Amino acid sequence: MNEQDKLLKARDRFIDSMAKNMSLYGITHSVGRLYGLLYFSEKPMTLDEMKDELGMSKTSMSTAVRQLQELNMVEKVWKKGERKDLYQAADDWYESFSALFSTSWRTGISLNISTINRSLKELRALVENPETSDEVKTSAVLDIEKYQYALDYYDWLNRFVDSLESKEIFDHIPKKE
Amino acid sequence: MNEQDKLLKARDRFIDSMAKNMSLYGITHSVGRLYGLLYFSEKPMTLDEMKDELGMSKTSMSTAVRQLQELNMVEKVWKKGERKDLYQAADDWYESFSALFSTSWRTGISLNISTINRSLKELRALVENPETSDEVKTSAVLDIEKYQYALDYYDWLNRFVDSLESKEIFDHIPKKE
DNA sequence: TAGTTCGTAAAGTTTTAACTGTACAAATTA
DNA sequence: TAATTTGTACAGTTAAAACTTTACGAACTA
Numbered sequence: 001m002n003e004q005d006k007l008l009k010a011r012d013r014f015i016d017s018m019a020k021n022m023s024l025y026g027i028t029h030s031v032g033r034l035y036g037l038l039y040f041s042e043k044p045m046t047l048d049e050m051k052d053e054l055g056m057s058k059t060s061m062s063t064a065v066r067q068l069q070e071l072n073m074v075e076k077v078w079k080k081g082e083r084k085d086l087y088q089a090a091d092d093w094y095e096s097f098s099a100l101f102s103t104s105w106r107t108g109i110s111l112n113i114s115t116i117n118r119s120l121k122e123l124r125a126l127v128e129n130p131e132t133s134d135e136v137k138t139s140a141v142l143d144i145e146k147y148q149y150a151l152d153y154y155d156w157l158n159r160f161v162d163s164l165e166s167k168e169i170f171d172h173i174p175k176k177e
Numbered sequence: 178m179n180e181q182d183k184l185l186k187a188r189d190r191f192i193d194s195m196a197k198n199m200s201l202y203g204i205t206h207s208v209g210r211l212y213g214l215l216y217f218s219e220k221p222m223t224l225d226e227m228k229d230e231l232g233m234s235k236t237s238m239s240t241a242v243r244q245l246q247e248l249n250m251v252e253k254v255w256k257k258g259e260r261k262d263l264y265q266a267a268d269d270w271y272e273s274f275s276a277l278f279s280t281s282w283r284t285g286i287s288l289n290i291s292t293i294n295r296s297l298k299e300l301r302a303l304v305e306n307p308e309t310s311d312e313v314k315t316s317a318v319l320d321i322e323k324y325q326y327a328l329d330y331y332d333w334l335n336r337f338v339d340s341l342e343s344k345e346i347f348d349h350i351p352k353k354e
Numbered sequence: 355t356a357g358t359t360c361g362t363a364a365a366g367t368t369t370t371a372a373c374t375g376t377a378c379a380a381a382t383t384a
Numbered sequence: 385t386a387a388t389t390t391g392t393a394c395a396g397t398t399a400a401a402a403c404t405t406t407a408c409g410a411a412c413t414a
Contacts, residue, residue: 003303003313007320010296014324017292021285024203028402040323042316047361057404062362083412084360093330108198115194119187126180136180139219143184146217147191152353153270160350172349173336176329205372224391234374239392260382261390 011040025100027071030056031064035073035089044077044086072099094175098164105161113154120147188217202277204248207233208241212250212266221254221263249276271352275341282338290331297324 001009019032027035037053038045045053050061065087068074073096077086090096123140126132132140163169178186196209204212214230215222222230227238242264245251250273254263267273300317303309309317340346 003306003309004316006299006303007313007317010299011320014289014292014296014327017289018327021289024281024285026201026203030402040320042319058360059362059405060403063403066362091326093326094333097334104201108201112191112194112198115191119191122183122187126183129180132180136184139181140184142219143188143217149268149270150191150195156271156350156352157274160346163350169337169349172346173333173340175333207372235390236375236392237373240373243392 011036015040026104027067028064030054030060031067034061034064035068038068038074038087038089039091041088044079044088046084046086048084050087071103072096094170098167098169102161102165105157109154109158109161113151113158116147116151116154120144120151123147188213192217203281204244205241207231207237208244211238211241212245215245215251215264215266216268218265221256221265223261223263225261227264248280249273271347275344275346279338279342282334286331286335286338290328290335293324293328293331297321297328300324 015033015036018036019027019029022032022035023029033054034050037050047058047061047065050056050065051058054061065074069076069087073090074087075090077088079086123144126140127137127144163172192210192213195213196204196206199209199212200206210231211227214227224235224238224242227233227242228235231238242251246253246264250267251264252267254265256263300321303317304314304321340349
């Protein structure tokens with residue numbers, strides 16, 4: 001094996017490991033590999049270059065790249081005289097980490113919160129209604145406690161995401177040891 | 178609709194919302210629903226009760242419950258005179274949150290770190306080898322920087338997980354507002 | 355204007371994951 | 385000991401996701 005091959009093999013090994021890891025965050029192995037390819041590429045790449053490099057269809061590259069763009073892990077680059085779209089890997093992984101979670105979590109959290117509030121409102125009406133049987137009332141009171149607990153939790157989660165978005169998290173867990 | 182139904186409908190609505198949310202963490206909608214069922218259940222449940230309640234197979238309940246146990250979101254309960262296994266929802270969501278991420282992330286992180294270290298070692302040998310061409314050498318030097326960056330990032334991630342596991346995170350982002 | 359090239363939508367195929375039914379080992383009961 | 389019950393492994397099926405091929409509009413080129 002020549003020296004160049006050694007370098008490429010080392011890259012490949014790491015890219016694969018990284019892609020496996022990303023599947024924990026809901027990123028496909030293939031999409032993860034594409035990110036790795038772009039991360040090590042010295043120049044921005046076109047869809048055709050990606051498809052040749054990874055041996056996949058151009059359509060897959062197109063959708064994968066869009067996915068990575070939505071996660072702020074890849075950005076489009078403009079180059080004069082170049083007709084094709086060029087893409088490069090975003091190099092701030094801490095930023096990507098924050099963005100990944102804020103983006104995907106925020107919506108879910110607020111949906112959950114409004115669902116809880118709606119249910120809470122209904123249950124409180126139930127408890128205050130004199131026609132409600134005692135049996136149902138005690139159940140309702142128990143449920144209200146559980147909703148309240150959940151509400152507190154989602155509030156915490158929201159503040160957690162806040163600290164990611166605001167980079168405050170890096171005050172508590174600094175980047176360099 | 179009677180009062181009891183209102184209560185159940187409110188539960189159902191929230192459970193569904195919660196289960197959808199959980200899919201972001203890699204938990205299936207069905208498994209999420211099972212957790213919700215157990216969360217609101219006033220008593221620990223058997224596999225048969227779960228399957229009747231959710232209209233699914235007993236096998237599915239068995240695997241789902243095991244999954245939730247591995248995530249420390251559900252625990253087996255012993256009750257005298259009861260032949261069947263009983264399960265109840267773990268009620269500390271902050272604990273579950275921490276456990277979920279520590280468990281699933283730790284392995285991946287350390288795998289990545291050792292992969293990087295292996296690649297770094299090889300590349301350094303490459304750079305120090307007088308037979309390596311200058312072209313490959315410059316590529317290797319660039320790659321080494323990228324590996325180093327990744328290494329720093331995974332170190333940060335490790336410390337992040339540390340602060341989840343040690344509950345230190347709650348010093349920075351307190352549970353109650 | 356007609357002919358290319360590029361990116362992506364849409365439909366079709368393949369692969370993977372979720373779920374079910376059957377079967378069986380272990381524990382329990384008679 | 386034989387007969388039940390309980391939980392789960394395993395194989396098979398169904399549902400979902402990933403990926404490819406085809407096709408086409410938009411932008412560029414001659």
